[in-house]
Amino acid sequence: MLYIFDLGNVIVDIDFSRVLGVWSDLGRVPLAMLKSRFQMGENFEQHERGEISDEQFAANLCAELDVALSYEQFTAGWQAVFVGLRPEVITLMQQLRVRGERVVILSNTNRLHCDYWPSQYPEVQQAADKLYLSQDLGMRKPEARIFQRVLQEEGVSAADAVFFDDNLENIEAARQLGITAVHVTDAQVVPDWFAHRG
CATH class of the missing domain: 1.10.150.240 (Putative phosphatase; domain 2)
Structure with missing residues (x-):
């Protein structure tokens, strides 16, 4: 996955x-x-x-x-x-990679923030296989093409992808493409989602 x-x-x-x-x-x-x-x-x-x-x-x-x-x-x-890391999510990302799953970050962001957060939160990049950043791709969520680009580069079908985002518009865009999308409304959503799947 x-x-x-x-x-x-x-x-x-x-x-x-x-x-x-x-x-x-x-x-x-x-x-x-x-x-x-x-x-x-x-x-x-x-x-x-x-x-x-x-x-x-x-x-x-x-x-x-x-x-x-x-x-x-x-x-x-x-x-x-930037307020601080959600360490339980970092742990889950690391566990997924140990299991052999592919873990990537897809973020609407900008050069200013990318000059800053990697030095503040090195754990983030260490927990991901790849970063897909809007300003590098010239497109942003919820545009369908940014999701399609990630799937294409990863060589994965929409049915084999799970997406976590706090923005409902992005969630709905991903679902329209057939991606399983989880709306993250608070810090407990991601850990709970994985807990329910064992």
């Missing part, structure tokens, strides 16, 4: 309110104002596909939020999204 894990809120806890908190402090803008303006729109999607640079993304987002931040301040906030 091929086991496909999303990164954020599946393997590593993330919290965007932490990002906005740092930007609020550094930009001296009320947090409530930032929260009301913050949205993951076209700028986010272009960044995750690698279509725009980190600097352009930062400039666009600061303009959307109407907050004056240096690139260094923007980056400091952007990296605050």
Whole structure:
């Protein structure tokens, strides 16, 4: 079997309110104002596909939020999204590989985060056979083609793949392709799913 894990809120806890908190402090803008303006729109999607640079993304987002931040301040906030590892998921990934199963990560991410999290959480890369990252592939979930690319590269049919993600839109896209998809709504979902399958 091929086991496909999303990164954020599946393997590593993330919290965007932490990002906005740092930007609020550094930009001296009320947090409530930032929260009301913050949205993951076209700028986010272009960044995750690698279509725009980190600097352009930062400039666009600061303009959307109407907050004056240096690139260094923007980056400091952007990296605050990471809360910590889910060690029980890392353990499960390692156990699957010991059993001879194939374990990969499929993440909508960006260069800024990829310059950061591997050094903070080296266990993540060590627990996976391969990383499929949106900005490297030029496509992002929930686009069908990104799932098809992973299946093709892994030489696996949809029926032989299991996908874990915290975003319902991504889950539904995977299911439409015939992939078994598990919606991860909290830290217990993945361990419980494997526990029920022995």
